Amino acid sequence: MIGDEMRRGDVLALEGVSVWRGGRQILDEVGFSLAPGEFTGLIGSNGAGKTTILRVVMGLLAPAEGTVLVNGRPLARRNRSVGYVPQKVLIDPDAPLRASDLVALGLDGEKVGPRTPSRQRRQRVEEMLDAVDATAFADARVGNLSGGELQRVLIAHALISRPQLLLMDEPLANLDIRSGQEIVDLLARIAEQQRIAVLLSAHDMNPLLPVMDRVVYVAGGRVAVGTTDDVVRTEVLSKLYGHQVNVLRVDGRVLVVSGSHVSLDAIPRQSGAPAADASVEGR
Amino acid sequence: MEGILHALFAPGFGHSEPVRTAVLAGAVVALVSGAVGVITVLRGQSFAGHALSALGTLGGSAAFLVGITPLWGFVTSGFIVAGAMELVGTQRRSGRDVATGLVLSTALGLSALFLYFETIVNSTTGVTITILFGSLFALNGITLPAMILLGIVCLVLLALLYRPLLLSSVSSELAAARGIPVRTLGVAFLMLLALSAALSSVTVGTILSSALLIGPAATALRLTKRPAVAMVLAGVIGMVSTWVGIVLAYDSYRWPPAGKGWPVSFCVVAVLFTVYLLTGLGSRLRTARVRQRRAGAPVTGQPLPTVRQG
Amino acid sequence: MFADYMLNAWVVATIVAVVAPVVGFFVVLRGSAFVAHAVPEAAFAGAAGASLLGLNTIFGLGAFALGASLGIGMLGRRGRHDVVTALALVMLLGAGSLFLGWSTEYAPEIYSLLFGEVLGVSGNEIGLTALLGALCLGAIAVLYRPLLLTSVAPELAAARGIRNHRIDMAFLVVVALATTTAVPVVGALLMFSLMVGPAATARCLTDRPLHAVVLSVVIALLTAWASIAAAYQTNWPVGFFVTAFAFAGYLLAHGGRWIRNAYSRPQAPLAGESAA
Structure with missing residues (x-):
């Protein structure tokens, strides 16, 4: 390790x-x-x-x-x-809740007690929606959003509490x-x-x-x-898995395959070779 | 009420005609309700099951008004209401419960109206209580053959629809992909539910019939994971509980508070509920033993979501 | 129609028509219509028990409503809510039939607990109803945000450190409280239709949560007032009118939405992924 x-x-x-x-x-x-x-x-x-x-x-x-x-x-x-976006969030399309409401709940959804509406809050929600490019569907029902749109709203929900x-x-x-x-x-x-x-x-x-x-x-x-x-890399991942795996780099893509896989014999091994994609860099 | 008194003052338990009818009718209803109940619980439609039996009140009160046997009132109204629920309802589970609730309250409102007309005509309120709570001892022999016939119809329908019903309750997408008409199947099941609810409504009363539908099924599903076994088991649990309940009710006139018998419905439900709680206790003890091994205890007590991707 | 003895009916119906839909908004949002139906109906057993012991029925009602709510919440923690709800309901109704079996003289009173008798409300009941109703509204106002988040997306709530089960229990207690408020004066049936009907209607008409709450109160008030007027004119049961009007409202709103969708569909772009 x-x-x-x-x-x-x-x-x-x-x-x-x-x-x-x-x-x-x-x-x-x-x-x-x-x-x-x-x-x-x-x-x-x-x-x-x-x-x-x-x-x-x-x-x-x-x-x-x-x-x-x-x-x-x-x-x-x-x-x-810590902000969190779960893998699967199912929201009832019948629920009267707009995307902006869900983002606002990210601000203080866990707090009990009445809240006073303020211009500052609204502005913060708008900024956040803008930051995730979600302004276009801010007033749509959350349950009717597409997968990508919902993902943006959930990110805004998680990030608004900074x-x-x-x-x-x-x-x-x-x-x-x-x-x-x-x-x-x-x-x-x-x-x-x-x-x-x-x-x-x-x-x-x-x-x-x-x-x-x-x-x-x-x-x-x-x-x-x-x-x-x-x-x-082949050595590192083989050690981690506890058995032989091969790391293949093809056209800037990385494939990790089990070493015992029969059909791989035809593929030339490039393990240990420098990354083909120049944008993959260390810090 | 008179039926109960009659049964109590009969010479002996085995010789009493109402008791014999009650034992037989109880068995029929319990077997049918148990089998239908397992599918109901698996589909998460307990509310619909309860509503359909409670809605028997509508059919029952209408039948009183028109002057036909309550059983046919129950059956007819059950069919109508099952259709209405499907029309109003959506496919989503939460929406479905809301739709069920709306139809239920509307129908109860209607039955309030019918009962009001009934009290104007006959000036009695005892009818309400009989419809709501029913009484095994108050059955007469005439309805019994009809009940057995309806019970057989229910079981045959269930056997025919068993596999598609099971598949569509696990996943409606999977069922639809196999060409099963999920919506039609849903209506068919609601009709089936209405039929069995009508059966049990006559015996333990509209409201308490939910007990025979859900109680044995929930208990059986705790004991076995196989639906077919659970259906038989639920039938047996329901039947035995009903019989124990009848014996208890028959004996209860000697119990406090002096001289008044305990209602059969209550005895049956109490037995069912006790059995359900006991099986829950048993399974909890079993899981506790498994959990005593070293474990990273979750803070929330919620199961770890399994990682599932394509 | 506005005579002295009718005044109480108007006041009480108004209180209930404000409290019930506010609680009902969350009932519908959480899809827990069954619980909302079961708690008021089960609570009648408590009233029957209390009248057997010679106590004020409201104590029995409150105790059983609370017991049913907490029982459903605790037993339903691991398993399925709906199964537990059904079982708790029948058990309590069974107890109710036992109490009734012991004292047959209260049958008419129990009838009114189920179907409501808003025209026969006495003046000294109003104070208690108003107090309990205010308590309900206060509790919802305090819990509003966490309750909203747990109701629409429990996963997000858990990630924010909200304990979903506690909120669930708190909400069930509020339902029990609302039950105790409304059932003695308007009956279980009326209470349930005013909870579910207007809230289900309102959410077809607006996308905003707060607007939906206000709208459902408005719809409930109109329903309740129209029902009392109609019942006064015809002498038919109020329960019938409330349920019929609530259902009609729901059908109208849904029909309207359906027509709107049908008209707007041709212009809308092919949003193939919007169903995801």
Whole structure:
């Protein structure tokens, strides 16, 4: 495993986090950290433990071992410095709720007591909608939005309370390639402009390659952390998986395939070769 | 009410005609309700099931007004209401419950009107209570053959529709992809539900018939994961509970508060509810034992969402 | 129609027509119409029990409404809400039939608890109704934002640190409170239709949550007033008119929306992904 020592000013730091469930170990000594403005991909196949890591970071799941520090402090359940966009949000199209209402609920949706409407609030909601290019459908019912539109509104909902860390659970899973690319570009822009650390989980890293600063690669509950070039290599991933896997780079795309896969014998191996895509760079 | 008194003062439990009818009718209703109930619970349509039996009040009160047997009033109104629910309702589960509620309250309003006319004509209010709560002991022999016939119709229909119903309750998209007309099937099931609700309405009363529909089914689904087994099991649980309830009610006139029998409906429901709670306790103990191993305890108690992508 | 003895009916109906739809907005939003139907109906058993013991029926009503709500909330935590609701409802109704079986003399009173008897409200009941109603509105005002978020997107609420189950329980208590407010004076049936009907109608007419709340109150008030007037004229039961008017309103709003959609569809661009 490639280690990741704590850096000063880290937004998030996990150390030796282990989680068991039903007698099965889900996470095994997971550790990594995120700096402000950093765009990190949480990459792994289905069931590798990505969602579990996100739930631990959110404080919805207490790890059996290890520490989670947000801004250098232990995790509290109600943490306004962490914004989260779940993978699947189903909203009833019959619910009378506009996109702007949902974004406004991001501001103080958890607070009890009446709120006084103010120009400042409204302005903030409008700014946020503008930042995610959602002004066009601000007054549409949330339940009637398309997948890409809803994703933008959810990002605005998560970001309006000015978190320092944004967690995205598989935002690209239900989107077509173009909408997915737009979301990725939007997130990269926001991370850079607002100095927010973005942790985005995905099973395919290719759409993220141009923007990803670092990768947290998950397999079997363990992680390898570093830049794409450091981590996505045959030796590193083979060690992580515990069996032979091959990393192929074709036309700027990265493929991770199991070494025992028969049909791959015909494909020339390029493992260890420098990245074909110049935009994949370290920090 | 007179039926109860009559039963209580009959010479012995086994020789009492109303008791024998009650035992037989209870068995028929419990078997049918159990089988239909399992599908109802799987489809998440408990409210529709309850509404259809409660709506029997409408048919019942209309039948009293017109002067026909309540059973046919129940059946007719059940069909009409099932159709209305499907017309008003949407495919989404939340919208469906709202539609069910609206149709239910409208029909109850209508039955309030019918009962009002009835009290004007006959100046009695006892009718309301009989329709709402019914009484196994107040059945007469004439309805019994009709009930058995309707019960058989229900079971045959259910057996015919079993597989598409199961598939569409798991996922309506999957069912539609296989060419199953999901909406038509939904209406057909509501009709079936109305029929079985009508059956049980006559025995335990409109409101309490939900108990025979949902109680045994929910209990059985806790005990087994296989729907077909659950349907049979639910029927058996319902039947045994009904019989125990009848015995309790028959004996209860010797219990406090002195001299007044406990209603059969209450006894049956109490037995069903107790069995449901006990199975819940049993399964909780079992899972607690499994969980005692080392585990990262979730703060919220919600299950970990499984990661699922294409 | 506005004679002294009718005045109470107008006042009480107005109170209920303000409280019920505000609670009902969330009932419809959460899709928990069954719970809203079950709690008032189950509470009647409490009234029957209280009258058996010689207590004021409102205590029995309140206790059973609260018990039913909390029971549904706790038992339904892991399993399915609707199954637990059905079982709690029949159990309490069964208890109601037991109490009635022991004291047959209260049948007419129970009849009025189910179907309502708004024309026979006495003056000293109004104070309590108003107080409980105000309490209900206050609770909803305090819980408004978390309740809205948990109702539309529980995942987002959980991510903000809201404990969905607590909000759920709090809301069930509010439903129980509203039940205790309304059932003794207007009956379970009326209460339920004023909760669900206007709220379901209002959400066809507006996209804004607050507008929908206000609109459903307006619709409920119109329904209640028109029903009392009609009942006074015809001598038919108020319950019939309330349910019929509420249903008619719902059908009208839905029909209107359907026509609007049918007309606007040809002009709309081919939004293939809008259903996603």
